[in-house]
Amino acid sequence: MRFIKIIILLFISVNVFGQGVIPKPVSIELHNGHIDLEKVKFKCSSLFAIGDIYTEDYFGQMSKIEKEFNNTLLINLNANVEMPISLLYNINTKIKSGYKLEIKEERIIISGSERSIFHGIQTLKQLIFQSKGKLQCQTIIDSPAFKWRGMHLDVSRHFFDVEFIKKYIDVLALHKMNTFHWHLTDDQGWRIELKKYPKLTQIGSQRKETMVGKNFDPYKGDGKPYGGFYTQEQIKEVVAYAAERYITVVPEIEMPGHAVAALSAYPQFSCRQQALEPLTKWGVSEDIYCTKDSTFTFLFDVLDEVLALFPSKYIHIGGDEAPKTRWKECAHCQANIKQHNLKDEHELQSYFIGRIDSFLSSKGRQTIGWDEILEGGLAKNAAVMSWRGEQGGIEAASQKHNVVMSPGSHCYFDHYQGDKKSEPLAIGGYTPLKKVYSYNPIPNHLDKKYHKYVMGAQGNVWTEYMENPEHVMYMALPRLCALSEVLWSGVGKSSYDDFTSRLIPHFDLLDTLGYNYSKALFNIEAKTIIVNNQMSISLSTDFPEYEIRYTTNGNEPMADSKLYNAAILIDRDIKLKAKLFKNGEPTGNLFSQDYNYHLAVGKKIVLKDPPNKNYSTGGAQTIINGVVGTLPWSGNEWLGWRAKDMYLSIDLGKEMEVSKIKVSFLQAPESWIHYPAKVVFEDNNNKADHIVSNNYPLVLRDGFFELILNTKTRYIVLSATPLRVIPAGNPGAGENPWLFCSEIIVE
Ligand code: ACM
Ligand code: ZN
Numbered sequence: 001m002r003f004i005k006i007i008i009l010l011f012i013s014v015n016v017f018g019q020g021v022i023p024k025p026v027s028i029e030l031h032n033g034h035i036d037l038e039k040v041k042f043k044c045s046s047l048f049a050i051g052d053i054y055t056e057d058y059f060g061q062m063s064k065i066e067k068e069f070n071n072t073l074l075i076n077l078n079a080n081v082e083m084p085i086s087l088l089y090n091i092n093t094k095i096k097s098g099y100k101l102e103i104k105e106e107r108i109i110i111s112g113s114e115r116s117i118f119h120g121i122q123t124l125k126q127l128i129f130q131s132k133g134k135l136q137c138q139t140i141i142d143s144p145a146f147k148w149r150g151m152h153l154d155v156s157r158h159f160f161d162v163e164f165i166k167k168y169i170d171v172l173a174l175h176k177m178n179t180f181h182w183h184l185t186d187d188q189g190w191r192i193e194l195k196k197y198p199k200l201t202q203i204g205s206q207r208k209e210t211m212v213g214k215n216f217d218p219y220k221g222d223g224k225p226y227g228g229f230y231t232q233e234q235i236k237e238v239v240a241y242a243a244e245r246y247i248t249v250v251p252e253i254e255m256p257g258h259a260v261a262a263l264s265a266y267p268q269f270s271c272r273q274q275a276l277e278p279l280t281k282w283g284v285s286e287d288i289y290c291t292k293d294s295t296f297t298f299l300f301d302v303l304d305e306v307l308a309l310f311p312s313k314y315i316h317i318g319g320d321e322a323p324k325t326r327w328k329e330c331a332h333c334q335a336n337i338k339q340h341n342l343k344d345e346h347e348l349q350s351y352f353i354g355r356i357d358s359f360l361s362s363k364g365r366q367t368i369g370w371d372e373i374l375e376g377g378l379a380k381n382a383a384v385m386s387w388r389g390e391q392g393g394i395e396a397a398s399q400k401h402n403v404v405m406s407p408g409s410h411c412y413f414d415h416y417q418g419d420k421k422s423e424p425l426a427i428g429g430y431t432p433l434k435k436v437y438s439y440n441p442i443p444n445h446l447d448k449k450y451h452k453y454v455m456g457a458q459g460n461v462w463t464e465y466m467e468n469p470e471h472v473m474y475m476a477l478p479r480l481c482a483l484s485e486v487l488w489s490g491v492g493k494s495s496y497d498d499f500t501s502r503l504i505p506h507f508d509l510l511d512t513l514g515y516n517y518s519k520a521l522f523n524i525e526a527k528t529i530i531v532n533n534q535m536s537i538s539l540s541t542d543f544p545e546y547e548i549r550y551t552t553n554g555n556e557p558m559a560d561s562k563l564y565n566a567a568i569l570i571d572r573d574i575k576l577k578a579k580l581f582k583n584g585e586p587t588g589n590l591f592s593q594d595y596n597y598h599l600a601v602g603k604k605i606v607l608k609d610p611p612n613k614n615y616s617t618g619g620a621q622t623i624i625n626g627v628v629g630t631l632p633w634s635g636n637e638w639l640g641w642r643a644k645d646m647y648l649s650i651d652l653g654k655e656m657e658v659s660k661i662k663v664s665f666l667q668a669p670e671s672w673i674h675y676p677a678k679v680v681f682e683d684n685n686n687k688a689d690h691i692v693s694n695n696y697p698l699v700l701r702d703g704f705f706e707l708i709l710n711t712k713t714r715y716i717v718l719s720a721t722p723l724r725v726i727p728a729g730n731p732g733a734g735e736n737p738w739l740f741c742s743e744i745i746v747e
Contacts, residue, residue, distance in 0.1 A: 120142070203264055368383040681716070
């Protein structure tokens, strides 16, 4: 057993008590006394170092502190002792996991393993930053709840240089995250240099142009060639940089799908072998790797070079969104199905992943892939990253495979984090900070005996709509801070209010370090309240020290606009705008919503099947609240069902003259959301139950499903049936589509 003590003597000449560490430490015990940082200069000496290699690293870390804090801490390896306050690194074998940080008037001591001491330094950095002069004496004992504390970054859809990747890694380190999942290849660009296959970057890293906004159909491109890749030297530099921060880089090489950039360079590994180009718009391609032997030779070569660059135990091989269209028509692929006695193309995918898995195992590595790798049977040693909800994670863990949870609902940081009207264009969804903070990586429905297979969770940053580093950080922060606390501190160890009370001062640190971040947490939240068949809107904020000021005529709220103190009745069309104020100063984004009054607003609605829990924000009332969802869609205006009819009845309270019903459904094929196959109004002789007398179809006109009724009725009974499967030629073809409804307008 090795015991290493390195004492850094800190010559301090001084700063206010701050206890805002993120992620929150397990235990903090405050003591009397403080270190006066304004009077103290931190100088250090390796007095007690026992010639250990770690010395340099630790001083390296302290030098970094010096840089980050504008030289308030002075580190000098050859210092003469002036007024010693010792910062004692102690690799203490008595601490099983985590670190102990003791701040005493005469010294600071951090003990733990090498890795844990690094985490202790992150805590100390945050404390010093917030202390504003006086660093309070205290003892912190701290260790992580989960072992996979990950963040992902897609560099294919948009490319980010090494300087930014390091900055991204730095912010992971500051939050004690330990895994960087680097999504290096996809349809729109291959970003890693491989010596044996130079065309991967010569051809595969360059695309002709990029789609503008969401102009899928009709397509509109920007006409600007786009490209970039990392040389092997740069990759090594990043891997080493991350390792110094105790972060493992897990590379992702996508297969068998999301491979168009690779197949543009080497079309011989596709089924049809025709010319392809890296894609210029987002989505899923039917052109995937063929399962012929030469593809495996190619992929093993690719992986050989990847393994030489990345020492990580896990290698991510993608596995998601691989349509089977080409395999169904390919002689090689069909012959493989026969030869290996496979039932279908799903089993062929399983065969494909299985061969890759055996290869990686033979090299002493472990496969990890998106949850589609469960389909057709999970490869022997593979771990699963659960993204289409939690089910994949539950299944894999129940089969005693390791799992990383990354469900879209809580962990996709490409979703909107606030009202989309005041947020930059995003892919869709609605994943506000509070939702991330509420996440529990251990699924509710997972039997206790399998909990140990859940290694942790990960935030994913897909960059279709993020063109520059500032935008990436804006989407990642502060959701990353919330996820770091879920993963390090553990679920239920703090509250959202407690978290935000630490986060707001933490923003100053992010500012100092030059990180862009979202302030959407200051959003004003609107809820509908129904009393006596009338709807009102209540506004709230998570920060009661702020006032809400509002207008209903569409004007910008000012410090002297009406003070919100009671719910606002919606009995006519109104244009509501609201903003937070403190001492007359506005903060956060503008809340803005038009409410279009109609007969069903505020009435009673009963759904036969509830919407999917990930797309149920606001509940049933969301579809009769006077708000028609707009594009680009975000998850809070729509209710979503999958593989189920939307079947409902609205009780208008009394018989009313109804001229027209208009229903707003969403058509967003890139997100697997399709119009229903049919929508019908059931005339059931004014009974609330679903006994059908006559069905009247609604027809699509100007973006709404519409029925001219001109009749008296009390009940509006509607059913909408989704398409059975997503039609060929669309992302997710052959899978069940989503059905999204935002409003049922009754006039
Ligand atoms: C994924 O988001 N396609 C894993
Ligand atoms: Zn094929």
